[in-house]
Amino acid sequence: MVALILLRHGESLWNRENRFTGWTDVDLSPRGIEEAHRAAQLLSDGGFTFRVAYTSVLKRAIRTLWIVMDDLDLMYVPVHRSWRLNEKSYGALQGLNKQETAAKYGAEQVHLWRRAYDVRPPPLSRDDPGHPRFDPRYADLDPESLPATESLHDTLERVLPYWESHITADLRQGKPVLVSAHGNSLRALVKHLDGVPDDEIAGLNIPTGYPLVYELDGDLKAVKHYYLGDPEEVAAAARGVARQAGVK
Numbered sequence: 001m002v003a004l005i006l007l008r009h010g011e012s013l014w015n016r017e018n019r020f021t022g023w024t025d026v027d028l029s030p031r032g033i034e035e036a037h038r039a040a041q042l043l044s045d046g047g048f049t050f051r052v053a054y055t056s057v058l059k060r061a062i063r064t065l066w067i068v069m070d071d072l073d074l075m076y077v078p079v080h081r082s083w084r085l086n087e088k089s090y091g092a093l094q095g096l097n098k099q100e101t102a103a104k105y106g107a108e109q110v111h112l113w114r115r116a117y118d119v120r121p122p123p124l125s126r127d128d129p130g131h132p133r134f135d136p137r138y139a140d141l142d143p144e145s146l147p148a149t150e151s152l153h154d155t156l157e158r159v160l161p162y163w164e165s166h167i168t169a170d171l172r173q174g175k176p177v178l179v180s181a182h183g184n185s186l187r188a189l190v191k192h193l194d195g196v197p198d199d200e201i202a203g204l205n206i207p208t209g210y211p212l213v214y215e216l217d218g219d220l221k222a223v224k225h226y227y228l229g230d231p232e233e234v235a236a237a238a239r240g241v242a243r244q245a246g247v248k
């Protein structure tokens with residue numbers, strides 16, 4: 001049995017302001033920093049460790065990882081960063097307030113943009129300064145392959161090759177792995193690991209800062225999974241994520 005620990009970054013400044021974030025590189029809020037420390041404490045209390053870490057190229061996930069590694073005295077552990085673990089691109093919604101967007105377009109439409117498997121938010125225009133083709137961190141990638149928006153399906157399609165080519169290689173060697181990433185890149189991974197049907201994945205919300213442990217067998221099949229932390233607190237935090245676009 002080998003452990004895969006999935007960790008959604010702590011609360012970001014835009015989570016706090018309830019804005020769509022996607023590929024925008026927003027840092028942790030003070031509360032998010034506390035949540036990262038809490039995640040480290042939960043791992044330590046549960047006797048969990050990791051020998052390799054994976055993260056995105058976005059600072060909210062990277063900083064969460066740094067805090068966890070520092071608190072657990074694991075700063076020597078190899079870290080691999082990839083754009084493939086980035087949050088789902090929210091396209092032209094990035095920066096907009098979720099409740100205001102729901103008031104304008106309807107809660108049902110916003111729910112589809114946030115959670116449906118195959119629905120893409122409106123795209124960023126090619127000339128939008130927020131388009132990833134202008135961002136130097138993606139300079140080595142073909143600009144045509146960079147997303148202007150993504151559905152969860154699109155997100156899964158770019159997460160999965162990285163899972164298969166990199167993360168599973170470490171797990172197969174019996175190395176426990178921590179993945180510090182994002183609400184939707186982790187939903188994509190969970191969909192894959194648990195074989196969640198397309199029409200059921202909309203009901204899944206991942207809260208910030210609670211480690212989600214997968215115990216995998218020799219074939220990397222998920223034998224069981226569970227959050228670390230008080231189950232009622234974790235469930236309440238997940239419900240809070242689901243309600244972010246409720247119309248006031």
Ligand SMILES: O=C(O)[C@@H](CO)OP(=O)(O)O
Pocket residue numbers: 015019020021022023087090114183184241244
């Ligand atoms: O805005 C985003 O990038 C994500 C995560 O914060 O939001 P949502 O939970 O609406 O998918």
